[in-house]
Amino acid sequence: MSVAAFFDVDGTITKTTILDPLIWYHRTHDSKFRFACFALGLLLRVPYYLAVDRRSRARCNVVFYRRYAGLSAADLRQWHQRTFAENLQRTIFPDALDCIRDHKCKGHRIILVTGGLDYVMRPLAESLEADELIATHLAECDGVCTGAIDGPAIADERKAELIRALSEKHGIETALSFAYGNSLGDAPMLECVGHPVAVNADSRLRCLADARGWPQVRWRT
Numbered sequence: 001m002s003v004a005a006f007f008d009v010d011g012t013i014t015k016t017t018i019l020d021p022l023i024w025y026h027r028t029h030d031s032k033f034r035f036a037c038f039a040l041g042l043l044l045r046v047p048y049y050l051a052v053d054r055r056s057r058a059r060c061n062v063v064f065y066r067r068y069a070g071l072s073a074a075d076l077r078q079w080h081q082r083t084f085a086e087n088l089q090r091t092i093f094p095d096a097l098d099c100i101r102d103h104k105c106k107g108h109r110i111i112l113v114t115g116g117l118d119y120v121m122r123p124l125a126e127s128l129e130a131d132e133l134i135a136t137h138l139a140e141c142d143g144v145c146t147g148a149i150d151g152p153a154i155a156d157e158r159k160a161e162l163i164r165a166l167s168e169k170h171g172i173e174t175a176l177s178f179a180y181g182n183s184l185g186d187a188p189m190l191e192c193v194g195h196p197v198a199v200n201a202d203s204r205l206r207c208l209a210d211a212r213g214w215p216q217v218r219w220r221t
Contacts, residue, residue, distance in 0.1 A: 001171050001172065001173040001176075002107075002108075002109060002170065002171055002172050002173065003106075003107070003108045003109070003172065003173060003176045003177050003178075004108055004109040004110070004111050004131075004167070004170075004172045004177045004178070005099075005100070005103040005108045005109070005110055005111070005177065005178040005179075005180070006111050006112075006113050006163055006177065006178065006179040006180070006189060006193065007096075007100070007110070007111070007112050007113065007179075007180045008112075008113060008114055008159075008180060008181040008182060008183075008186050008189070008199075009112055009114040009116050009121060009124065010114065010115070010116055010182075011182035011183065011199075011200055012096070012180050012181055012182045012186075012199045012200065012219075013092060013093060013096040013100075013112075013124070013128075013180075014088060014091040014092050014093065014096075014124075015091040015093065015221050016088065016091050016116075018061065018064055018065075018115065018116060018117075019042065019046075019049075019064070020087075020091075021080065021087070021088070021116070021117065021119075021120045022042075022067060022068070023039070023042070024083070024087050025071075025076065025079060025080075026038045026039075028079070028083075042067075049063065049064055053185075056155075056156065056185075057115065057153075057155035057156055057183065057184075057185030058115075058152070058153035058154075058155040058156045058158060058185070059153070060155075061115045061136065061149065061153040061154070061155055062149055062153050065117075065136070065138060065147060065148075065149055066147040066148075067147070068117075068138055068145040068147055069145060069146060069147025070144060070145065070147075071144070071145045072143060072144060072145075073119075073138070073140045073143055073144065073145055074143055076117075076119045076145070077119045077122075080119045080120050080122075080123060081122070081123050084123035084124070084127070088120065088123065088124055089123075089124070089127065091221065092124075092221075093219035093220060093221055094219075094221070095217070095219040095220070096199075096219055097128075099180070100128055103178070104129075108177075108178070109131040109132070109170070109172065110128060110129070110130045110131050110132075111130065111131055111132040111133075111134065111163075111166065112124070112125055112128075112130050112132070112133045112134065112135070113134045113154070113159050113162060113163060113189060114133075114134065114135050114136070114154065115135075115136055115153060115154045115155045115185075116135055116136060117135060117136050117137075117138065118133070118135040118136060118137050119138075120135075121133055121135040122135070132166065134154060134159075134162050134166070135154065136149055136153070136154050137149070137150040137151065138150060155185045156185050156188060157188045159185075159186065159188055159189040160188035160189050160191065160192040163179075163189060163192055163193075164192060174192055174193050174194065175193070175194040176194055176195075177193045177194060177195065178193060178194075178195040178196075178197065179192070179193040179195070179196050179197070180197045180199050181196075181197075181198065181199065181205070182198070182199050182200045182201055182202065182205065183201075183202045183204075183205055184202065184204040184205045184208065186205065187205060187208055190214065196209075196212075196214045196215075197214065197215045197216070197217060198214050198215070198216045198217070199216075199217055199218075199219055200217075200218055200219055201216055
């Protein structure tokens with residue numbers, strides 16, 4: 001049996017939310033006027049997204065990713081690969097890198113489990129030399145994003161289901177493994193390993209971590 005370290009990404013490894021990659025993309029591709037309109041529309045929807053997220057992170061992901069409808073899947077993939085160093089890489093917490101290196105030195109498998117898009121997370125997984133990436137895939141029609149998620153949203157209990165399935169497939173001993181997450185939506189993932197760690201925990205995860213006696217850390221850029 002092997003040991004793994006499972007990491008959420010947004011807010012855990014990186015100082016990002018699922019909003020950031022779409023903002024980066026539109027800032028580059030839109031005129032100043034169109035980007036201003038996009039940014040204003042997004043800003044007006046943020047309270048709604050926060051309200052949905054409070055009820056269900058999975059539902060929030062489903063609702064937010066509708067904004068990708070009509071975008072070219074190939075362009076998204078190529079653009080995020082090409083601009084990784086100037087965007088996502090700059091948001092990585094140094095302490096996260098240290099933690100990942102420490103797990104690698106111990107021979108642990110590094111597995112990213114994120115509701116973020118595969119387009120965005122693939123370059124990060126390659127940079128970190130992660131053993132596995134579990135990320136969101138968007139449905140496509142003729143190479144264009146439909147705005148729907150391909151399969152269940154990767155959040156809440158779904159993360160735990162995927163970790164258990166992957167662990168069974170690769171002979172990973174979850175009781176000896178580690179998991180790192182920053183929000184209550186990561187709680188099921190943290191609960192399914194022997195060594196959960198709350199990173200930059202939101203108020204609800206912090207309360208749960210206090211109640212369960214889970215270690216809590218603060219990682220900063």
